[in-house]
Amino acid sequence: MATELDRELETLDINVNVGPQHPATHGVFRMVLTVSGEKVVDAVPHIGYMHRGAEKLSEGVDYRQGLIFQDRTEYLAQFNAEMCYCQAIERLGGIEVPERAEYIRVILAELNRITSHYMFAGAFATDLGVYGTAFTYAFREREYIQAIFEAVTGDRMMYGYFRPGGVVWDVTDDFKDRVRWVCKQTRVGIDDIDRLLTKNEVFLTRSLDIGCISKDDAIDYGLSGPMLRASGLQFDLRRDEPYSIYDRFEFEIPTGTRGDVYDRYLVRMEEMRQSARIVEQAIEQMPDGPIMPEKAPRRLRLPPGEIYMRTENPRGEYGIYLVSKGGEKPYRLKIRSACLSNLTALKQMVVGHYVADAVVILGSVDIVLGEVDR
């Protein structure tokens, strides 16, 4: 708004550097904001601080070894990334996954979605300035689920549990009981955070109508996942391009209306409840049986061909474009990162808002730098 006063006063737009050591929890990410007074007039994200060459490294190892790079890429929703990778190989190679393994995979992937969204809730609240209350609540709930992951896989973070064809070993004996208990407990946890934040007046004023992006812009930028659904497009890969056994479960797709930060938060909260619903259905239907195909080859060779396998990760559409030219190693493995595509819209969302909102908007995109940079 150029008033007479603006024209008379000589003002200077200053550059504010946010990151790469970011006080909010998102990892090594750098955003250079050009600020005129309080308003942001330009935002240039700089990424690549965590680039480790996962795609190139995947070309040098065989298909089973290459699974570990998926963990380290999407390190907050590892099971979903592993699922995508394994499904890509299975579809290209025509490998059939036994039923029990499919159910185990879906249960673990959905539980991982819940933990990832808990992480989002805690970090997002911290970005807004809640002193740590939502963060500790979220992490306590996460710990219940992490205990299950640790019991099943032996790891708290880089699981490496899925294999092309199934999973590496069977789950523990008390798996069903623990998962049932965790589903009930998680609903309590989600309600706790809900009660703390969702109708809090300060939370509302800080997140309503902040960082809006319209549906058409969202599609153009390639947004996916909760970002796209918050903008009003009801599209979920689990329902619209089903993979694994997702077509056997009943669940709903929460969709927002305004595409602002608040809608994204609400969409993720509701997604957690729907994930718990899927897990409850899956745990009832889970059969006994083998967890790897009987004729699992000693050396996994895929026929020549290409596939673009996409799955619904907590952050959006995680894709693996796999080019195989025969042999045991992928010829080209491209990881389509949901966070990278989501981040392309950052400039449009941030420009025109205040500096304090920029941090909130970045938090609502829910990025994982490992996935952005690979």
Added chain:
Amino acid sequence: MTSPHEGPQEAPIVPPEPGTIADTFREVLRDIEFTATQGVGDVILIIARDDVPRVLRAAKDNPRLDLKYLRCLLGVDHMDGGLEVVYQLYSFTRRHGVTIKTRLPLDDSRVASAASIWKGADWLERETAEMFGITFEGHPNPVPLLLPEDMTDHHPLRKDNPFAQVEEWQGLRLGDEASKVGHIPAGYESIAGEGGEEDGG
């Protein structure tokens, strides 16, 4: 030591069934040559490099195609076959998707930029450009995305970079010395000399 006992093989071209999006493309753009093949899941259309701007523009704007969602944009290095740029598109309204590919000769790796068509193509093209050395003509901001700003001459994902085969690279680097006993740390003698022969998790 694993080594490909056969050379790289190409997938055979399987013409898709009638009625897929390949036919729609052929009807909408009658004068463009499409080579269609049915991939695993998606139809793949192979076009010539010069047809790329027209095809992509029609893919987005034509209401019968309405492919407004650019899912993925990547490059592939086919060594002697040239570089390849792959576009993965999807339409929410028509619920169909397609993979569009085009080959670029190694010594002339230019192609028109899709950044003016889809806003999301901006960063995806920057990454493909820096990893493969492809020039996207008309790109508004062709600076490296993931690599350092000054690394404009090294293209890591090209196959002639030594990481393509990890063991071979290690062999190249350590050379004959890898077989010398003295280089094997104490206590590891029992597993020294075993390659990737065992299977298992």
Added chain:
Amino acid sequence: MSALETFFDNVWIDALWRLLAVLGLMVLVVLALTWIERKFIGRIQMRLGPMRTGPFGIMQPIADMVKILLKEDLRPATADRLVFELAPFLAFVPVFLTLLALPFTAKWGVRVLDLGLLYFIAVSGLTVLGYVFAGWASDNKYGLIGALRTAAQLISYEVPLVLAVLALAMLAGSLNLLDIVEKQGRVPFIVWQPLGFFLFMAAAVSDLTRRPFDVAAAESEVAGGPWIEFSGIRWSILYALTEYTNMFALCVLGSLIFLGGWDWPLGLKWGWWWQLVLIFAKTMTLILVIMWVNGTFPRVRVDQLMSLCWKLLLPLAFAQIFLNGLIIVYGWPDWTFLLTSGLALAVAGYVVYSVIPVGAPSRIVVRSGA
């Protein structure tokens, strides 16, 4: 009458020992509040707080103090030396001076002034200078921005604070804190002035730069705060000591003027020990409420902070004064205070709730149709 008593009758000696007593009290209070805050906030966040330093972490404030005292005294080479070193003191000393006007029991305070209330408000307003000095002397662009924002916040919120307290002084008819407390023998003033109490607490939380008004600290995320270049004991004076002492002083003031102080109930009848219990209990209640809010709310944005002050709190403060004036001039009975003030507070609450759409959560569409 021994020489000892004559000695203590001397005005200067009397002032000195009272001053030292309050100083000791302040040190104890700050140490205690450090521990209480960490335990209390820890419990709100579902964790235990300090547990290892002494039983239940009681020694934690001592550990913090020792750590801070042993830190290196850093000063930017280009900082203005005198202003840099003066800033923490300029922030802290006015707060300590406010403690000197507070009567802790009916018979004990450092000095009971006829204009005690006015003195309190006037002197506590000087802390702004300390923050501005700190930000400016740091020779840091972001420190300066943070300092100016803090100054804007503190100065803005002084106004509703002063007006709320003024309305109360109208009600009590005096600025002497002893008189105000004694007038609450039957009914504490919070009953007559709920709106005034709300304004006082809101302005106090902002004066302390605590959540939800801690924009000064939030600026560390992008633009630093006034204490960005301070470390060790300087930082401790500027931030921890000032904040806890200010919190204590404001809460004592709040309990004196709104909650009945050491008088209600039955303070004067039961003697000085009951008065001490009352006043510390009430002060602790207010302090815990402030800490509770600290652990629960996100922080507001700078522009929202300013509009809250000037568009909401200030008109309400004027309304409170106006209503008080009406009732006093026309000599209406006391309960009309409660009626008008309570109504005004209810109206304010309604306005706030209607401006922020609390019905927002129904915006999410959850269905599984194709």
